[in-house]
Every structure is written in C-alpha cells, then in structure tokens.
Amino acid sequence: MSLAPVSRREFLATAAALTFQGKPRTRLVLLGTGGGPRPKRDRSAPAQAIVVGEDVYLVDCGDGVARQMAQADLPFSRLRAAFITHHHSDHNADFGNLLLLAWSGLKGPVDLYGPPPLAKMTDLFFELNARDIEIRMADEARPPLSSFARAHEIERGGEVLSRPDVKVTAALVEHPPVVPSFAYRFDTSDRSIVISGDTARSEALIALARGADVLVHEALWVPGIDWLQKQMPNADPAQLRKHMLESHTPVEEAGRIAADAGVKTLVLSHFVPGDIPGLTDDDWRGGAQAYFKGEIVVGEDLMEI
Numbered sequence: 001m002s003l004a005p006v007s008r009r010e011f012l013a014t015a016a017a018l019t020f021q022g023k024p025r026t027r028l029v030l031l032g033t034g035g036g037p038r039p040k041r042d043r044s045a046p047a048q049a050i051v052v053g054e055d056v057y058l059v060d061c062g063d064g065v066a067r068q069m070a071q072a073d074l075p076f077s078r079l080r081a082a083f084i085t086h087h088h089s090d091h092n093a094d095f096g097n098l099l100l101l102a103w104s105g106l107k108g109p110v111d112l113y114g115p116p117p118l119a120k121m122t123d124l125f126f127e128l129n130a131r132d133i134e135i136r137m138a139d140e141a142r143p144p145l146s147s148f149a150r151a152h153e154i155e156r157g158g159e160v161l162s163r164p165d166v167k168v169t170a171a172l173v174e175h176p177p178v179v180p181s182f183a184y185r186f187d188t189s190d191r192s193i194v195i196s197g198d199t200a201r202s203e204a205l206i207a208l209a210r211g212a213d214v215l216v217h218e219a220l221w222v223p224g225i226d227w228l229q230k231q232m233p234n235a236d237p238a239q240l241r242k243h244m245l246e247s248h249t250p251v252e253e254a255g256r257i258a259a260d261a262g263v264k265t266l267v268l269s270h271f272v273p274g275d276i277p278g279l280t281d282d283d284w285r286g287g288a289q290a291y292f293k294g295e296i297v298v299g300e301d302l303m304e305i
Helices: 008-013 065-071 095-105 118-128 130-140 203-208 222-231 237-247 251-261 281-289
Strands: 027-032 047-052 055-059 079-083 110-114 149-153 158-163 166-172 182-187 192-195 214-220 265-272 295-298
Touching (some): 027 214, 047 065, 055 065, 055 166, 079 095, 110 118, 118 149, 166 203, 182 203, 214 222, 214 251, 251 265, 251 281, 265 281
Parallel strands (some): 055 079, 079 110, 110 149, 192 214
Antiparallel strands (some): 027 047, 047 055, 158 166, 166 182, 182 192
C-alpha cells in the first residue's frame, strides 16, 4: 500500500489516517530537510521524527528542532529517544537545546544515542547551562534536567535499541572525515524506515535498507556546488568541492542506491544546496528517477509520510 506524503495541515484534517489496517500507523515526519549549517529561509536543519503509536523518536537535532516538533504537534512528553547520525553542526547543533527547551514537558528519561563523545557533550551542555537550570529548579521546583538524559555512545553498526514496538539498527556509512557516522533503520509492526544520515555511496547503507518501505536519503545537486561556494566565502572553494564530492551523494546516485536496496519509497532530503534559486522539485525528482522506478518523494519541512 502506498501512502502519499501530505502536509501537516492535511494530515490533521484527516485524523482517520492515523490508523493503518486497524493499528496505529508508524509515521515519518520530516522536521528539517536542508543540508549544511548555513541557515536557510525555507528549510530547517536536518531532523526526522519517527512516531510509533504515540511515542516519538528523533533522528538528528539540527538548529530549531524543538520548534519544529511544536510546529508538527509532536508533544515533548512523548519523546522517547534521539539518535545522532554524526557530529556535524547541522545535525547536532540543538542536541542539548532540545532537552533544555523541552524540559518543562518531559515526562520521563530520553535515551540519547550517537557517536562519541556524546556523553561528554551532554555533561558539558548541562555545565554550560547550569545557571539557568539551577534557577528553574529552585524557582519552579523542577526535577534536575540531567535526570531526563541517558547518553549511550555507539561506535559500530548493529542493533541499537530493541523495544516491543520498535527495533533500531545502525550501520556505519561513508562520510569522511567524520568517523564514525551512522545510518539508522527503524522496524515496527507495520513499516521499516531508514535514515541515511550524511554519506557517499555506502554498501553498508544499501544492506541496512534492503527491502525497506522508506529510505530517506541525502541529495546533492552537483551543478549547485559552484553556487554554494559563493555563499561560503570563508571556505576554500577547492576543498569545499572535494568534501562535497567525496562525502555526499549526488541525487542521481541516491536513485541508484534506492534501486540497489530494493526499497519501496525514496524520500529525498538534506538537500545541498537546499536553497539554490530556480531549482525545482522536478529537477530533484528527475535526477533520482533516471535510476529508481519506485515512488520518489521530494521532502519538505513538516511533511508527513
């Protein structure tokens, strides 16, 4: 069964879509679809929510992720875990801020998964914000913010989380020079969803995504690198181009990867450049469509799939 992507407004208008064959449907919400740390007008930084029943699991915590959760009507009280793919600022800039801003609504511990030094980063964030935390604990009788955070560092692929309603598996992907970098697969009773993270073509990712219902994969528009170089005067143009071509996936290759993995739906996201003038959804779709004949979704912020 193909489930067409809808805007958040459309989804709320059809609450019946929350059930899938009589059971709560596993939902994917694209909270942010822009790639790179430079803020953009129309795309937030990378973040995805996988909603299993009423429980929320996040993959990546780019700038503004807490507000995007609010925009998507995802209650902080239902946040169960957050997974960081790798330590680049567009993927982890609001990792700590998410906890701080959601603090008043959290109902229980949030498990935090990602590469080292995740535990140290968590402790340092609490130290950085100690004054605010102390004041709010005294003034509002809140429990310690640290009691809501359980950091788990991962360094290799394999099963990361196993609960009765969801299993999460990680695979090491190719995103030099950032090592380790991960992709994550979520398997539930009704769907399998894979988030690529940032990567060049990765055989480990293809194996992880084999037969999945949905693959969310980053997309690079290679002709747009020239335009991107002009937006980043503090970066060396030659080194920037080298990084983009060695560490990311052209949209055409994303189509090949989806075909090789045999997924049902390819969702393009983490667009680089994500704000180049004149580039259309048809351009992105057409690049992948040359190699992948399944359903292709050009992601947008707050889209539900």
